[in-house]
Amino acid sequence: MQIHSLDRSQPYDYVVYGASVGGILLALHYAAAGYDVLVLNAYGFPGGSVTESLSCLQQRPEAATPHARQLFGPLLANPYALVHEGPEGCVLNPEVLKISLQHALEASSVALLFHVKARALAPADADGYATLSLIGKEGEFIVRTRRVFDATDAGHLTRLVRRTGQLTGARLCVFTSPVPEAAAATIQALAGLQQAVRLSDGRYWLALGLPAAHPTFVETTANDMLDTLTAVLAPLQARLQIVPAETQLLYEAAPADFSGYFSCAADLLPGRAYAPHQWLQRAADLEAAVVAAQAAQPAVQ
Structure with a gap:
């Protein structure tokens, strides 16, 4: 893990907007594949709506991909991670989830920048790089990237970019x-x-x-x-x-085209609806969908 420097001029291969569980799994997947990845988040801790909005009642996910297994296996085996388990699902300790996600990021090459919000996203230029304008405590600045993925559970960037949701x-x-x-x-x-x-x-x-x-x-x-x-x-x-x-906040987002410079969860998981207690499962499914998409067509050349 590294902290993004505002002096950096080199573009990223992927920018993941939102340090949700799904966003972190995607970032870990891309980084392990050798791509240069940046994760942005509005808050100073990871976890998406599970930690930000305390949507802590979750189903046990079925994970078939490497990073989902590496994350969920130890997490759900941790005696301090679950404060309840019953027919309705598991109630997660949000602090343990934060720590587990942070440790996963620290063991990777993913770059982080927290306490920022998106202002605008300019389409890819002639060189194939999109420009994401951000606002943080340092003021307004930009990052350039081949592709931006909105991993916020509420689809914040999708509504800004596509005006839908x-x-x-x-x-x-x-x-x-x-x-x-x-x-x-x-x-x-x-x-x-x-x-x-x-x-x-x-x-x-x-x-x-x-x-x-x-x-x-x-x-x-x-x-x-x-x-x-x-x-x-x-x-x-x-x-x-x-x-x-x-x-x-729960939004309904329409899928678009994953082949462009911007995409979101609805693009990777078209036709699938997830309730708030299924965010962990959606995270695992996102990584599986990316693996399938990359097998069919490499994302970055």
């Missing part, structure tokens, strides 16, 4: 401190509750649905819901223990 839902996911078992009915009566998983130590992982309005209004509603949750938990001698960095 309909907001279909939003969720607020939180962890509470331990709640008395006798108060289970109070938890189940929460407005907007979609899922409630009681952990072995008495804590809850909760997912509450929000109106699929403009993202700005979603965040306002989420803040109001956090206030409501705080008020509900207080008489139970409980509190919110972990809240997300951002509300989970």
Whole structure:
């Protein structure tokens, strides 16, 4: 792993926008194949919506590709990684996932640049390089690359580039401190509750649905819901223990053409729909799709 230098003028082969689980698997795959890869992320830690939005309830993935097996095998065998496992799936410890992904990146040649957001993407020039404009704490700057892949779970860059992607839902996911078992009915009566998983130590992982309005209004509603949750938990001698960095936004993205300079998950996995508890499986499927695509047509010459 290396940190991207703003003084660098040499283009990358691949830029992966979003350090989601799927994005990191793609980056590791490309780097292992000898390509020059950069991963960009809005936050200072990896994991996508699992760590950023606490979408921690996940199905155990079926992994058939090397990096997916290397990541998920040790992760799911780690006794500290799973805080619950039941018929509904596994509840992951987001901190353990962050560490596992960071270690995988550190053992690779992938370059990282966090705390940045995309401003614009210019089409490939005569030399075949696209220009991605970014904004970070250092100001505005650019990186050049053969191909950009939007690996954000919400498709942030896809909406900026293609002007497509309909907001279909939003969720607020939180962890509470331990709640008395006798108060289970109070938890189940929460407005907007979609899922409630009681952990072995008495804590809850909760997912509450929000109106699929403009993202700005979603965040306002989420803040109001956090206030409501705080008020509900207080008489139970409980509190919110972990809240997300951002509300989970769910978008529907239409697939396009993977042969160009820009692509996203919908391009590699056309016709496949994944629920929020299937992000790990989607990550494994993304790597498998890239392996298949490269076998059919090498991505970079």
